[in-house]
Amino acid sequence: MTRDRQVRVVVADDQEVVRAGFAALLDIQPDLTVVGTAADGAEAVALCREHHPDVVLMDVRMPTMDGIEATRLITTDTTTENPPRILILTTFDLDEHVYDALVAGASGFLLKDVTAERLFDAVRIVASGGALLAPGITRRLISEFARLRPxxxxxxxxxxxxxxxxxxxxxxxxxxxxxxxxxxxxxxxxxxxxxxxxxxxxxxxxxxxxxxxxxxxxxxxxxxxxxxxxx
Missing domain, CATH: 1.10.10.10 (Winged helix-like DNA-binding domain superfamily/Winged helix DNA-binding domain)
Structure with missing residues (x-):
């Protein structure tokens, strides 16, 4: 993806300071535009249907509707030709809820203490159709929880x-x-x-x-x- 294309982003997190911080960081970049922020999964789903973003930064644990169900609804939305890509935000790298979000259709996850440059790169990667599959983290997470499932x-x-x-x-x-x-x-x-x-x-x-x-x-x-x- 070239920097000429605007990547439209929605940030969903129930903590105002977290979603405001990520939104402010993303808006610094000339090729990244935050088109909305959501305090729960239901708001994220509604924003996606209204603004058709390219990427959603999605917290897992949120009231009303969690990030897992929101991810499932967004990635399987048949009313849009190209549903947004989902990047999960999490505090812990080995989190069963994050695994469930990956199964639901997320394209990867980021720890909430991610550096600004890593955040920007991750959004661009998934917006261009790629996936975050760092062998040291994502594959270990999948391996850990897949073995516990039928x-x-x-x-x-x-x-x-x-x-x-x-x-x-x-x-x-x-x-x-x-x-x-x-x-x-x-x-x-x-x-x-x-x-x-x-x-x-x-x-x-x-x-x-x-x-x-x-x-x-x-x-x-x-x-x-x-x-x-x-x-």
């Missing part, structure tokens, strides 16, 4: 070719396209094509949902060792 087998996995299964497994390990290419002895462009086909066949929006699917279906086995909540 296995859900997606019949759509049967539509993937053996090579696409290989790509999905490597995506679930947190590898980028550039890292997957030498593992499979193919070009990065070929990997990109495989990733696009995996997402299309499974009906997924981005890599985060692909990783969740890989773990929840049992295609990738979560690590069994105990984790702490620190990074």
């Amino acid at each position: 296995r859900i087998t997606s019949p759509l996995l049967a539509e993937l070719t053996p090579r696409e299964i290989d790509v999905l497994r490597l995506m679930a390990e947190g590898l980028t396209n550039a890292e997957i290419a030498p593992r499979l002895v193919v070009s990065e462009e070929t990997v990109k094509t495989h990733v696009s086909r995996v997402l299309r066949k499974l009906g997924l929006r981005d890599r985060v949902q692909a990783v969740v699917t890989a773990y929840e279906s049992g295609l990738v086995t979560p690590r069994s060792e105990n984790h702490t909540g620190t990074r």
Whole structure:
């Protein structure tokens, strides 16, 4: 995404100082515009239907409607061709509620003590169709909570070719396209094509949902060792 395109953002958090702070930071950037702020999930859903933002910064724990249900409603809204991308705001990196939000369709999450530059980059990444999948945090979160859930087998996995299964497994390990290419002895462009086909066949929006699917279906086995909540 070029800086010429305005990225429209909604900030949803029940703490006024938090949402005002994030909104003020985002508005500093010439390519980022905050089109609304919400104190709960219901307000966030309403703002999305009114303003059609590109990205929503969404807190998880909010009154009236939490961020999980709001994420589900926003990402599955059939009244808009391109629903907003959701970035979850959280205090703890290993948070089961954040995992539920990723399952509901969020494209990643940020800790609330994120630096300004990291915040700006994250918003731009998800607005351009990418997903935040830092191996040290997001994949560990998915692995931790996926192993505690009943296995859900997606019949759509049967539509993937053996090579696409290989790509999905490597995506679930947190590898980028550039890292997957030498593992499979193919070009990065070929990997990109495989990733696009995996997402299309499974009906997924981005890599985060692909990783969740890989773990929840049992295609990738979560690590069994105990984790702490620190990074």
